[in-house]
Amino acid sequence: MANQNHKIWLFVHVIVTVHERRPLLKKPIRTVLFAHLQQDASAKGTKVTAVNGVEDHLHLLIQLHPAQNLLQVMKALKTEASGWINNSNLLTEPFEWEENFAAYTVSPSGVKQVADFIGKQEEYHKTKSLESELEVFDKVQL
Template structure:
């Protein structure tokens, strides 16, 4: 079989349950690591990560065999389980159902990556 070419970039967004402000600075680093681990497991790449106290934004490049809703479901299930049961058992951490997913053009990646990294600043305005 010949080689294949793909550019599958997505901006993904989802919230904590009822948009409760559950994500603190300490939890943010653990959350990023958990999300990145799951993305790498699917031969995909986390290009940018940003969050506020009640939601996350990701910019990802997905492997063509990966289903967007499938990987988001796995990330949410895995990260909420680990955060709520292992790392922060008293946090009551959980994600809200649903998510947003937007396809992204390669030319828009630098601007969007910066926007995602600056989520805290963006939401303070």
Template sequence: MAGTYTQLHIQVVFAVAGRTNAIPAKHQEQLNQYITGIIANKDQKVLAVNGMPDHLHLLIGLRPESALADVVRDIKANSSRFINEQRWVPGKFSWQRGYGAFSYSASHLDQVIRYIQNQQLHHATRSFREEYQALLDRFGISYDPRYLVDDNQ
């Protein structure tokens, strides 16, 4: 085969451990930029990064030789270390175990990017739990509501 050609666009969503509002709004842009760097250093394409004090959304173009789980693990580990080094939160910051990942066709990318960029508007009327459950439902992903988000981690 002469080459590998793919178009893999994945939205990744994950929450702060304990579902706390641990990411200070004044640092959100700096965190977004840092995470953009992590993704780029993993040789992935960054399409959108944005979040709220209690969770984060990413839209990436995933290269076929990369495992999504490895990319997400590295994003979470490196960004946690960065937040802790910056001492933005009292105690130790960490992301919740697990994540949601949703694939999109190229024709939906503009809509998903706008959605991620406008997180603050969406969450004026909708909680993260409601948003996350709606994503899982829309994509037909089975889940146990008791374990939708780990409030005790």
């Protein structure tokens, strides 16, 4: 029989893009948005272990309980975040996310490496595009 004290968590690296990949998330907006995303996710029972990004997209490392549905969690987080950005008048135009997102599972042994990668997004994207980044992830298959 399984030990009832064990916690089961699933780690997922998620990449969400601004609608039409418009460069709307300037640094001051990202700073407050990241804190807001972490608080909102926590209130919904999801832990955002790492979050960072650049003007046109964000990376999140989320920790899900197995009963949580990734699509529902991301829809709720994106809907709340875009509503918060729009209601806070942080931009002079309406904000929205692309409907689709990329998601990659992360083994517990890879969590630190992915969190470090997410933490270096601004530096990473000085020389690499989102497209080249996604190509690298898409090549990693079993």
